[in-house]
Amino acid sequence: MNIQLSGVTKEFGKTAALSSVDANVKDGEFIAILGPSGCGKTTLLRLLAGFESPTEGYIEMDDKQVAAPYGVIPPEKRNIGMVFQSFALWPHLTVQEQIRFPLLHHKFVPSSIKKRKEARTQEVLELVNLTNMAERMPHELSGGQKQRVALARAVAAQPSLLLMDEPLSSLDAELRMEMRHEIQRIHRHTQTTVIYVTHDQSEALAMADRIIVMKDGAVEQIGSPETIYRFPQTEFVASFVGKANLVPGFWKKGVFHPNGNDMVAWEKREVAPYFMKRGVMPVRPEEFCLKKAGNGLTGRVENVQFQGRDVQYTILVGKDCWTVYHPAPGEFRIGEQVVVELAKEQSALRTHTEGHDNIISSTSSI
Template structure:
């Protein structure tokens, strides 16, 4: 079922938390709501869940209008599942009882499932790979196992919409990476429609079909992970997702001249029209290289060196701006060293690959 959010506004006294939000979520789609703290993403999730009422606008889940400025259906009357930031497990119920609970009490359990609850519990236990731990209590489970139980409880009644509120934020880094795979596999097996709130760009890029980037209560851009990363529409998106260097200058047709060096010309690598209109050229740190000699480029001084195992992250101060440059281990420079920043570009010209350095 399609979920439609139309002109959604939410105000708290004199503060407007959401400003005319419009999103259509297709059946079976994995949508990530991405943004910094205070951007309104959790408020949007609470409105989808029915914990809050909109000031104006409306929400429809499938064929049912669930919220507008006159009425709001409570969570128990919406065909949704919810996974919280905390695991929210009941200490007195074992794993199997957690999965069984929504099947006994959820208002929208399909008839073919409700007549054979035990079979559905077995199916979910296999999906979350906890069959052998069916009788374990929450206190006897690891963090990752607890999160699987929370996921299993949410998907058991086959909700139309599965809402996840930063479900991995309480896990350590290695376990978060593992749980990303688990959630992706769960999505593949169940084909559930998922709305996933996160401030972690890595999670959004890795898992979502589309990403909704929010800032200050508004949607900055909606697109696939590739579109959001490669063709940001606003300076905020370019900087928040991937930490692009935003270079000021002048666009003429498909050529850009940076203000810091009018002798340079950079080709269009797929820069969006809105950024061109602002006279901005977004460059990802991995699109730059550093040179010791004085060939054409931007001259600067290295002010930070961070070894990252497979690459080295440099900060270069040039013309009053801090440039982020990621290089492989073959390029090694020292703190305080004078360098030249150059753009790595590979383009097609007369059926040949031409590299500009």
């Protein structure tokens, strides 16, 4: 299903939950809507589902207008499936009955599936690896199994659009990782258009074809996970997705001088004009390197956290605390003085000594 949102605004009283949202979704695409609580993610999903009508703007699905201020096509007249955060399973139905229900009642079930409802039920049970639990009741299932049933019920009728509202937030870390794989596998199998709401950046980066980053009801940036991570367009995107360090300084001829230090210059390609105008460089924790001595900025280790493959350091540089990832094992201790540099593969480090420039050229760019 192709979807087009044009100038979509939603107000509740005097509060604007969404402000002039423009976006498009291609058929078969997996889109993640990412943002903090209260940014308008769920409101946007409810508009797409048909539970709400926009205050301004309109929504088209497959070139047909389905929502506008003067009217909205209700959910039962849209070919959609939905997975809720709370599972929303019927307590009196078995697993296979949960899956069979939309095959009996969904308006848009293809005739080829209607003729073979039992076979389709078994296919979907196999798709989510629940064949041996077909006769179980919801109270006999684990959290991950309940989420599989909810997912199976949503895709059973082969909807053109699958809406998912933070479906993994109630699961523990291990189950979330497992269910990520399940959702990706099912998306590859069904090729259904998916719109997935989450506040978890790792879910969005790992699963989506494209990410819509939202803040305060407005779209901050739309792009592939790699683009969103490597080339953020605003401070919010840089700090919310991947927790970039926003290093102050000034730009001169495309070169950045961190903390206003003329003696140190960093070159980093593909920095958005937004940052250059504001005298800021976004630097990911893994783009820094720490040394005991060198041509960088002096800082002090404030905190150390062992993370397995990496050690996460908090470094106080001037009045700012920066996060730095360093390969394990860690070699710096709390209170130790260190030198912070931009990793050479990310930059050209230019040091001015005695009126002469010593330039180390970048070998690759992010």
